[in-house]
Amino acid sequence: MDPNPAELFPETVTDSDLRAFHRLVLLAAHADAIEILLAALADHLGVPSLSIASPDDPPPEPDTVLRIPLHYRERWLGDLCAPISDNQPRDDLADRLQFFSSAVALHLVMSTRLADQPGSTAVDDATRELREERDRLEAILEATNDAILLVDTHDLLVMATPQFESFTGISRYEILGLSVEQLAQRIDDHAGLPRALANVLRALSGNFTESLGGEFELVEPQPRVLVWYSLPVYVRSGVLLGRIFAFRDATRERELDRMKTDFISLVSHELRTPLTSVKGFSDLILESNLDRLDPDSREYLSIISFNADRLITLINDILDITRIDTDRIELKPEPCPAADIVDQAARALNSQLVQRGHRLSVDIPPDLPLVWADRARLVQIVTNLLSNAIKYTLKPGEIVVSARAVETPDDLPERAPRAQICPCVVISVRDTGIGIAPSHSHRLFQRFYRIETESSRGIGGTGLGLAIVKSLVELQGGRVWFESEPNLGSTFSFSIPIARNAPLAPY
Template identity: 35%
Template sequence: GESGGTAAAPVGATGLTPRQAELLAALRAELDEPHAVSAMLSLLLRWALDTTGAEAGTISLVDHERGELVLQVYDGYGRDPFTRDSFGEPRRRVSWETGVAGKVARSGRAILLRDVSRDPDYLSVNPDVRAELALPIVHEGRTLAVLVLDSPRSAAFGDSEVSFAQALCDAATRPLLRALRYQELLETSTQLGQVFTSMPSGLVLLDKQGKVLRHNPAFPGVWGIDERAITDSFHIPWDLVPLLIQRLVDPLGFTEFCTAGLRSPADIQASTVRLRNPHQELQLLSVPTRDSLGQLTGRLWVVSDVTRERESDRLKSEFVSVVSHELRTPLTSILGYTELLLAREFAPAEQREFVQTVYNEANHLSQIVEDLLGFSRLEAGKVRLNQWTVTLRQLITELTAQLNIHLSNRHRMVIDMPEKLPPAYIDRDKIKQVLFNLLTNAAKYSPRGGQITLSVIEATPADLPDDHPEGQFLRISVSDQGIGIPAEDLPRIWDRFYRVDNSNTRRIGGTGLGLSIAKALVEAHGGRIWAESVPGQGSTFRFTVPVATEHPLPAGG
């Protein structure tokens, strides 16, 4: 025996009284019913307290991986005997290196203490406890749980009570094992369900005929269809294709992909589906599913929207192509003219013409680099607005003087502004950049010349798009009489590196970043930018900036 206690080896149901045998049979009958782990252990603890004379008790599961006891149920303690964590919850985990229950968990043998005060392993949870009986629930040499019974009476647990308590634990072994396995399966199922539900990719489980058995919330979303359309009798492809027929770029190819999975159910298949209005690229992966016997049961589809990734790849390729071309053109001129100047003497007028060309091309290079740096800053979110109250008339006067060097004698600039116009609340340099961009574009894309009109009005709701934010705004318009933009290209002119593909634009050149930068800067001010165009007749770009109401003037006026 141990100091202050007696070690009690596990015993079976032999030596039970007829009444105890009857009670044990009744408990076995109750435990044979399916129970959750906590319900089953609560039932066992109640029986143990009712039949052994113990006043209080606990049952803890054993976590062998972490070497801990995990409290599941307790009863009979006058007050809550457990310490609390920072969330106010009972600390349900304790190391099995401490306490009598920990010793039982490690050894798999019962321990009886008739005087807990004399045992160094005892952890006091109630000062009234005198005797403690701790018993293991063991399966194939592995302790599953520990039952602890406490009593204020030192003689509470005689041989009969110890034998019966151990018999109760033995009777609970298989039901507990069954409940633990069921709980493990339930937790695994719940985790898989959460993964299935929260995956950003669309997932759908099909039977062998293509009927939808289950799908996650992302599946209808990734196709852009109403979730309510996927009914209990929904089949792929027969019910999906009609919903997508207006958007599928290749409906026959998509149908063939679907039916190939039905014809060859054991094959893994992958494909890319392209949709229009709006443009989307979806990556499809179709894999066979099997039951526990390895028999084919259907297919699992994983549908991922790779539009942004493909667009990113396109932009990288476009970036390399555009930048290399746009840098090469001015560099060729600069190198050619400087080589000529170094090779021989020229008349002063010719020298001046060559140097002016080099200067112009160097300016062009500088603008390309500035566009790229501006784009990079916008992408990184590093653009900060320095907004003040600004008079647009003064800003436009400065800008037109600066623009004269970019306009040929074939262009005529017209400014249309009312005399009385409220000031704008803007970052002066950023809006100047937007205007410079739009005006130089107007000149570039009207190569035969013509009138370029810059107009400003105080906007009314009728002057603005339906989705424009509320508030007081000035509307600025830049119109030209140039080559115009086809209707199908208008929505995409704001995309990075996008340039309308025709012989005129290829000849004119440009990085395709100017409008993207302008859009970002205008929207950072809370305004909107849009375009109207008739091919062959010209284009009008309009944008809005907020009116200054009660905002400070810049230093110096």
Template identity: 30%
Template structure:
């Protein structure tokens, strides 16, 4: 090859068509280069903006968490090692952030015996949240000075920016004083109830003697007065019994006397009990019972009490001209709570008692409070419905003790339906 052959010809030496093509190609490549450069500059701006936004969001979250001083917020990685420790946690547990983050685990602050009883380790704290997405319950925290605090802890899983599981959030509220106050209140209720029951029993006993004494007959006026006294003493005795029952439930001393119970008979008894009040109030009570007996294993007295509470409530909440319907059905319940008449894979045999009324109804915002002790719906107060707010909490406790569920559906002004479901 000669020296001349070693160098490519310039565009001046190329034929006219080839030179034009080369210039066009160079122009195209130059344009692509400029476009790529502009795109890179835009991406740089976008990346810088996103970085600033992420930093701002992180700073905002940190500021919010640090502003919470009455609740402890503790974030951990998947192994339970602490990564977030807010001022509320410092205040509650008496440990500064620098001594905890990346150095200790969430389990280090729990009562060891309590963790062991729940299965031990981190899994004891997070197993329910792992299965259901959240969990709220009381745990015992141990402070830096060794003091034990009762804390209501909400546990939720934490994800990173890519959606992968990154750990756990533990939000705690100190309930030590509140729980102590509740225990004192229950002890007081139990004590007072016991002290009231004894004189009430004596009053009712002597009233019975006076009313039924054949040797000293009463005038009609005297009998009327003493009947009023007896009726109110019985009412007070029932209230004392309800208070004692709720105290037993709270203390974990509520027991059942199981036997075979015919629920049709229980509902007939509830209808008979409510019949006088329903007739006086102009309320119609209908029974829809199956032809065959429906028998469950349970405490006949307590199940009767639960049905009496539901029926009497329905009658009290229904104005004159309204209707209360009691329905009993056997069927099959799906895992998600749906009820059907046929047995299907995954269903369980149940019995359902429905008490439906056409009364005042309950506001939607109050439905989740109905089973709280001493709570009374605003419609009850507005319409002067008598009661102290214990019946539904008692009914809920009885239902739960039997392994059942109690549900409510209501539309204000159109009535309410309570559904009691029991296994069979």
């Protein structure tokens, strides 16, 4: 496939000619109109225009037009014609035209179906089959909605589907055969195209090992969100073909995501207002008229207030999940003492602890290093785990919150994931509750996952708590895990990096 014209014309051919020839062969194979090919060649040779004269055209006027005959096997296809000008030596132009004529002839053969004519030989058959195979592959690629670019191992763009043109407004014939750097430059020259696109191409230029992906937004020719991925391509024999870039239009998907998020935020926000009244007025009666209430009314009002609290927790959880999903969660890490965090969570849940008759003990060494975390979110993590421990321990039991420093991964507890930032602090919440069967372990941290068993039935919850804990812990550089024995209890643990390794706060 790879023509080596340098051997044919060793003296006159430059590197730039070789690249241009490569590009013309690509255009000859892919562009439908010969004008595209001729324009690219005229541009390269620095002549105003080029044309093809068919064998039936009148004879040449030797002083104004240079004609180079084009042949396919024994057959004369016509002449490649260039206007002669005074500032270009005639012989030099003739040599160079001669050099490029085979690429032009290739296009004529491909487009005029010369190989289809009667009396065909084995070479004709092979040419025809190649062309048909190419047409089939192109038809398939062009029928997909994705824009696909293929860069060969010399970092030259050898394929671009029409979708690329509709996404970027850059004609694929304008870029075929260009180097990745030249293509990135074209993209930089278009004001409406994102830097990210050019940067992605540049970053992966010459890299035939990594697979990467991402997304960016286009402003022109029309606003779009493009999701892209790129990976090296090998043919079946294991030979590296190059690197593929695929771009998918995800505008509509992102729009729907945004609508969903906005809707959830709006609904959650609108729910808070009526809940403020429900919760506030029941509390107002409970707070100010306690002595005048009969026991039944007091109990009913407490139930209203308790359930208003549950709804508030639910709304907050849904808002948190939405923020986590859309990367809109804001974390302000600072050095935090674990003991304070646990204390704050325990105080918030004190009434529940007392009500259920649980005993809470806290085991935190006084010399524990500070952790690097968002204080409010850390309290939320511990509160969630503690609240689960309270909920899933049905009979009055014992809950232990402990914390200890871990210097190296070797010191981690047995069940902890090994891939961890160390040194860290591991905080654990152990209960004597109903426990979790091993079969649930892999789905436990998935959102909306709730275990339905005889013993857990009737325990309220949305299945969001642990999913939020996992996200909040991981966003802060930690990991979460658990160990459990059905009917004996569970221990949920998480790690959080310690503050002495933490980067300096940005403010």
